[in-house]
Amino acid sequence: MLDTFKNEAYHARMAEIINYSTTLSNFTLKILNNCAKFVQHIMPQNCILCxxxxxxxxxxxxxxxxxPHHSTACCPICALPTFNSDICGRCLKKAPAFNNTHAAFTYQFPVDSLIHAFKYGGNLxxxxxxxxxxxTATSSQPKPDLIIPMPLHPARQRERGFNQSLEIARIISxxxxxxxAINLCTRIRETAPQASLTIKQRHGNVKGAFDxxxxQIQGSHIAIVDDVMTTGTTINELSRILRDQGAAEVSAWIVARAL
Ligand SMILES: [Zn+2]
Ligand SMILES: [Zn+2]
Structure with a gap:
């Protein structure tokens, strides 16, 4: 199997997934994605990776x-790996506004490529x-009262054609x-991509970005669904607003945790 990951055909297949339909319109993409789902149901399946x-x-x-399934030995608050699942130094120093994080994967190959294909290739x-x-990763956790997808700024959503977190949250819900809750939280300010900034700059970048x-927020346990968590700054800012509005508990439900 490890050989398979190094295999040229495997990487070509990943490139195919990533490049899939980047030149098509959003409307055409939706039709093609629905057709693909239908065909998946009636035809024998093929592994989408190999x-x-x-x-x-x-x-x-x-x-x-x-x-790269996420390790179980991690900080219960932010899901960074820790010895014996202790709370990590960063969370001990300053507790985030969210109470806990559950991630399905670590952000590594091939999950990073799958998320990229989903987000930028429009492979819904x-x-x-x-x-x-x-x-599966959250199956042993208490069920939240409400799911909120990480909001995308309307301009970014128009450009991409969809909000990847909403697509995942919709299925989970x-x-x-x-x-x-689709319209409970909105991104009121367009922010620079967090990946290009230092940790300090990231805080300033997302400050006041949400409304x-x-x-429904008052007294509720809310799960924020997002595709990737890196430093947790964005999800922390959204959680802070939700806690200010009276949320009793905020959980971060993340597809992949960058370590
Ligand atoms: Zn396979
Ligand atoms: Zn932590």
Missing amino acids: GAGTQNSGLCTACHTHL ALSELLADYLI KKLHIPL CTGE
Whole structure:
């Protein structure tokens, strides 16, 4: 299997997934994605990573086994790896506004490529696969009262055609029967991509970026769904607003945690 990851055909397949439909319109993408879902239901499945035949939907057993599943020994608040699952130094020094983090994966190959294909290649069929892994990762946790997808600024959403966190949150909400709050929180300020900034700059970049109002927030346990958590600055800012508005508990439900 390790050979498979080094295999040229495997990487070509990943490039195919990533480049999939980047030149198509959002409308065409949606139609193609729906057709792909239909075909998946009626045809024998092929693993989306290695192309091998599989009875599971999405990935074959070998690819599933070798995914970078998130380690269980981690800080219960921010999900950074720690010895004995102790609270990490950063959270001890200054506790984040969110109470706990649950991540399906660490942000490594090939999960980083899958998320990239989903987010920038418009391959919406991957949303169900990623949502299912996040559902499994949170299965032993108390069910929140409400799910909120990480809001995207309207300008960014128009450009991308969809909000990747909303697509994942929608599936989780439906499968776990937890209400989804789409318009409760909005991104009121466009921010520079966090990846290009230092930790200090990241705090200033997202400060005041969100607006959340709604009676449902008061006293609720809210799960924020997002695709990737890096320093946690963005999710911390959204959590801070939710706590200010009376949320009793905020959980971060993340597809992949960057370490
Ligand atoms: Zn496979
Ligand atoms: Zn921590």
